[in-house]
Amino acid sequence: MTEVPTAAPAFTTRRASGCPFDPPPEMSRLQEAEPLSRVTLWNGEQAWFVTRHADQVALLRDERISADNQRPNYPSVSAGNEATRAHNRTFITMDEPEHNEQRKRFTGDFTIKRTQALRVRVERIIDDLLDAMEKAGPPADLVTSFALPLPSLVICELLGVPYEDHGFFQRASSVIIDTRSSVPDALAASQELVEYLGDLVESKAKNPGDDLLSRLAAQYLVTGQSTRDECAKQARLLLVAGHETTANMIALGTCALLQNPEQLAAVRDGSPERVAGAVEELLRYLSITHMGRRRVAAQDIEIGGQTIKAGDAVICANDIANRDPEVFDEPDRLNIHRQARRHLAFGSGPHQCLGQNLARIELQLAYPALLRRLPGLRLARPLEEISFRTDMAVYGVHELPVVW
Numbered sequence: 002m003t004e005v006p007t008a009a010p011a012f013t014t015r016r017a018s019g020c021p022f023d024p025p026p027e028m029s030r031l032q033e034a035e036p037l038s039r040v041t042l043w044n045g046e047q048a049w050f051v052t053r054h055a056d057q058v059a060l061l062r063d064e065r066i067s068a069d070n071q072r073p074n075y076p077s078v079s080a081g082n083e084a085t086r087a088h089n090r091t092f093i094t095m096d097e098p099e100h101n102e103q104r105k106r107f108t109g110d111f112t113i114k115r116t117q118a119l120r121v122r123v124e125r126i127i128d129d130l131l132d133a134m135e136k137a138g139p140p141a142d143l144v145t146s147f148a149l150p151l152p153s154l155v156i157c158e159l160l161g162v163p164y165e166d167h168g169f170f171q172r173a174s175s176v177i178i179d180t181r182s183s184v185p186d187a188l189a190a191s192q193e194l195v196e197y198l199g200d201l202v203e204s205k206a207k208n209p210g211d212d213l214l215s216r217l218a219a220q221y222l223v224t225g226q227s228t229r230d231e232c233a234k235q236a237r238l239l240l241v242a243g244h245e246t247t248a249n250m251i252a253l254g255t256c257a258l259l260q261n262p263e264q265l266a267a268v269r270d271g272s273p274e275r276v277a278g279a280v281e282e283l284l285r286y287l288s289i290t291h292m293g294r295r296r297v298a299a300q301d302i303e304i305g306g307q308t309i310k311a312g313d314a315v316i317c318a319n320d321i322a323n324r325d326p327e328v329f330d331e332p333d334r335l336n337i338h339r340q341a342r343r344h345l346a347f348g349s350g351p352h353q354c355l356g357q358n359l360a361r362i363e364l365q366l367a368y369p370a371l372l373r374r375l376p377g378l379r380l381a382r383p384l385e386e387i388s389f390r391t392d393m394a395v396y397g398v399h400e401l402p403v404v405w
């Protein structure tokens with residue numbers, strides 16, 4: 002392992018006051034000053050902090066880098082995350098061949114073709130939510146009335162999870178991704194969700210429906226190729242990843258567009274191609290998975306004139322790579338007209354987001370539908386009074402009070 006240098010700055014997700022859309026300045030500064038540097042984590046351990054786009058793409062695709070959260074030195078994001086490492090183990094924190102063996106059970110459900118087939122259903126859900134918002138009238142919290150129920154309803158239908166249980170699973174997933182959760186709370190939330198999904202998968206084995214978890218149960222549980230626990234953990238990964246991320250992109254993206262009226266108008270009135278480009282730019286600019294892609298070097302890796310030694314912890318800060326001036330001109334400016342497709346908001350390499358096609362469809366439909374239906378949409382409180390999700394593994398807003 003690498004000798005421990007002394008003054009490694011603390012890893013932080015704290016943003017500068019008045020700049021809620023920009024990564025933390027102490028972290029961003031490293032991109033120019035020392036693109037491959039060391040940071041100190043919450044538990045006093047150190048990790049390599051990789052900030053350049055090219056270095057991250059190289060590392061995340063490198064077979065010598067491991068996503069396995071059971072390795073010593075794996076850089077967990079918090080005490081709760083550390084304590085639930087074993088319990089949280091799914092293919093997102095596995096290496097090949099195990100990772101791909103499990104991931105490929107689901108790739109067919111998230112292809113462009115399969116997710117495009119959901120378009121009409123997603124449009125219908127959006128219309129229903131906007132009808133209800135209009136009917137109730139302003140003010141509203143955009144998170145609870147639109148941004149959160151939309152992806153929750155979509156992923157519930159796809160998996161076959163009853164949406165009536167959303168109070169339970171949304172609360173549990175919030176505790177799991179909150180870095181401030183105590184160890185007992187994080188463990189309890191993680192276990193309750195796995196228990197609930199384990200029961201659900203078992204009941205689907207007996208009474209299958211036309212949904213992903215029924216197919217998982219029929220192909221892997223009933224045949225003995227997988228266990229209740231493994232299926233339940235995979236279901237939990239899909240359920241949590243499927244709604245937390247997209248919900249925060251919808252709310253934070255709307256908040257960012259409301260600060261940029263010309264770009265908002267271009268999204269509201271733009272062609273589907275213009276909207277698709279705007280979604281990529283919002284993904285780049287907002288980079289809601291702001292705690293970085295977390296890895297451990299399985300072997301020595303030479304990169305950027307340095308050697309990352311076998312056993313060293315590595316954080317690929319994809320939010321900062323998405324502001325790399327080598328790849329994006331004027332990176333700190335939201336510009337929906339740019340080509341942003343090379344962003345790393347969905348990661349890179351074998352663990353690149355499985356649900357990205359679904360997320361894209363939801364976002365491409367949600368922003369223009371919301372802005373067209375409520376053309377007078379605006380924040381009900383000044384931006385400075387909005388509560389941002391600095392301590393959550395997925396960034397965004399806790400609430401977005403709006404009027405129209």
Ligand code: HEM
Pocket residue numbers: 068092093094104238239240242243244246247250289290294295345346347348349351352353354355356357359360
């Ligand atoms: C805007 C929305 C989303 C963002 C920004 C996002 C971001 C990410 C990122 C950065 C990764 C890579 C993790 C890593 O390398 O460590 C990832 C992986 C993953 N995402 Fe997403 N995601 C989104 C939506 C979704 C949705 C809708 C699903 C649906 C189930 C999903 C399921 C997954 C899964 C299963 C993985 C693990 C893939 C693997 O390890 O092979 N995500 N996502």
